[in-house]
Structures are given as structure tokens and as C-alpha cells.
Amino acid sequence: MDIQDFKLQLQQIVSDVGFSSFGITNPSKVDHSVKENFMNFIKNDWNAGMDWLEKRVNERTAPENLWSSVKSILVFTDDYTPAENPLKKLKEKEVSNFSVFATKRDYHKVVKSKLRIVASWIKKKIDCDLKIFVDTAPVLEKPLAQLSGLGWQGKHTNLVSKNMGNWFFLGVMYIDKLLPVDEPEKDFCGSCTKCLDICPTNAFEGPYKLDARKCIAYLTVEHKGAIDKELRSSIGNRVFGCDDCLAICPWNKFAKLTRNVNYRDRFSNLSLEEALRLSDAEFRKFFSGTAIKRLGSTRFLRNIIYAMGNSGKKEYIELLEDYVNHSIYFISEAAEWAISELKK
Numbered sequence: 001m002d003i004q005d006f007k008l009q010l011q012q013i014v015s016d017v018g019f020s021s022f023g024i025t026n027p028s029k030v031d032h033s034v035k036e037n038f039m040n041f042i043k044n045d046w047n048a049g050m051d052w053l054e055k056r057v058n059e060r061t062a063p064e065n066l067w068s069s070v071k072s073i074l075v076f077t078d079d080y081t082p083a084e085n086p087l088k089k090l091k092e093k094e095v096s097n098f099s100v101f102a103t104k105r106d107y108h109k110v111v112k113s114k115l116r117i118v119a120s121w122i123k124k125k126i127d128c129d130l131k132i133f134v135d136t137a138p139v140l141e142k143p144l145a146q147l148s149g150l151g152w153q154g155k156h157t158n159l160v161s162k163n164m165g166n167w168f169f170l171g172v173m174y175i176d177k178l179l180p181v182d183e184p185e186k187d188f189c190g191s192c193t194k195c196l197d198i199c200p201t202n203a204f205e206g207p208y209k210l211d212a213r214k215c216i217a218y219l220t221v222e223h224k225g226a227i228d229k230e231l232r233s234s235i236g237n238r239v240f241g242c243d244d245c246l247a248i249c250p251w252n253k254f255a256k257l258t259r260n261v262n263y264r265d266r267f268s269n270l271s272l273e274e275a276l277r278l279s280d281a282e283f284r285k286f287f288s289g290t291a292i293k294r295l296g297s298t299r300f301l302r303n304i305i306y307a308m309g310n311s312g313k314k315e316y317i318e319l320l321e322d323y324v325n326h327s328i329y330f331i332s333e334a335a336e337w338a339i340s341e342l343k344k
């Protein structure tokens, strides 16, 4: 099959499975700056002890070290643009605030199932071997997406697209055939610094430099144990992730509401009081199929208690007193802290 015909047909399949776009690059385009930026992130401890990021650096920063046969890299976007700007919800202090992506079906499963359909179509069309990845291997998805022309890594370090703003997931496919590549996307941040300025915990050391140790997404989702008292008040009612730097980006005005049925909200408006009362079994049932389930009910409880402490609602004090003698130290300590905040 003519390679340009192949690309045109692939475009149709990609759209039929529900991906919003795809682009192609090859391993030789991954230059030394990708490794330098990544090593700088690790050297400064901005990975916040997420030690899996320090492992397999050579594979992560050079695709051919992960799979020596790779000749081309395809990157796919799966958009989940919400109907409303999530910043609005932060004002409702009695409601749990979740990062938009987390209120949907877990994207790992959705993106992987779509990639499998595309992979099987490709294998029928051309004689090839390929591998698919959705956050499952040492792959630097964002630089690869920029090299494939899908967007650019904005000053908040996430990918931004002129068509989809900030609301999309990435899936990656390595293939052992040379395919025509797309032009890398340029950086269109210009003089804007909105994402850096809005960050509640000042997690940016500068443009394109995120210290995960201060990032609310890291603190509420990945961090184990107690969260630094200095940062707790800035977390507000964010109980799983944070979207502020994404939501403020002016490029979102070009994003259209997702047509992806998998990314419809699975729940909405869970009050802090209801969330506090969820048993472990209820927690697992309520968040079944979402990324939140992986957090576990104990760390979720910790985040809910911090949010109550930040709410200014004195009526929560009585509820929180039940947790002061909790057997897990960071829950009892959180309850004491929250009560003292509400008594101020």
C-alpha cells in the first residue's frame, strides 16, 4: 500500500475509534534537550521521591533504548474537555473538588482499548511489529507529542494544543516501519504566565519548571502520609488533583466539549460530609472504574479532612472529633489540625 494512502486511511480509523488527532515522529528527532530537561527535573528532586521516574532513564529519554526496532512513533490524543470551567467549583467550600480527568472512566483503559483497535488495523494493512503505551512504560509522552506536531509543552509543563487547549490524554505507539513524519509544533505561550501565576502552592520554579513536591496533584494523589502543614491551607477543597494551571490557559477557548462517551462524568457534587462518611467498601464502589479508586480510602479520608479544615465551616468540628483518636497517625493528626483551623 502507498504510504500516503495508508496515512489517509489511518486518519479515518483514528477518528472512527474516537481519538481526536494523531501525529508521527521518529526516534532520531528526540534530541539531547529532552534528556537534559528530564535530568534537570530529577537532579533538583522535583520528582518528589517518585523513584520510578529515576529508573530506566536511558529508555525513557531514547525510544530505541526501550525497543531497538522502533523506526516511527505515533502519538494519539483523546480529548475530555469539560462542559464547565472547573475553577468555578473551587468556591463551593462544602463540596469535594476533583481534577476533571478523575471524574471520568479511568483513561488508561479507554486509551489502551482504542490503541488496540488501531494497532490491529495497522497490522492488517502493513507487515510490521508494534508496541502500545499508556503511562505503562518509560516513555516521555509529552516531548514525543510535541515532536509529532500535536501541541507544545506549555510553561505549566503539560501539553497544550491550539485546537483542544489542555484537555486531552495521550497514547503512544512504537512501530518498526518508517512512516512519513509530521512537523513538530512550535511553542505558542508567548509572554503569557497565567498558569504560573495561578498556582496555589507556587509549585513552579519558573517557566517549564515544576517542582512536584509542591504540586497539589502530586500531594493529593501520590504523597503518602501527612502533607506539609505549610501547604495544606493552599489545597483548599481539592481532594484529588488540581486543574488550576490547565483551566486558566487561554488556549482552552478553542476546545470543544468532548464527544467521548467514556469521558462523561461518573459522579458530581459529592459533599465533604458525604465523602467523610464513606466506608472503605463504599469508597471502592463509589469510585469504581475511576483513577480515584487507586488512591485508597485512607488517603482519600486524609484529603477530605484537610478540605474540611480549609472550609471555614465550624459545624464540621463535631464530625471531625470522631477522627482525633484514629489509629492511623496522619488521620488523627489531620483531624486535630482541621479542628484547630476551624476554631481560629
Ligand code: SF4
Pocket (backbone or CB within 6 Å): 154, 155, 156, 160, 188, 189, 190, 192, 193, 194, 195, 196, 245, 248, 249, 250, 251
Ligand atoms: S497559561 Fe499561558 S503560559 Fe501557561 S501553558 Fe497556557 S499559554 Fe502557556
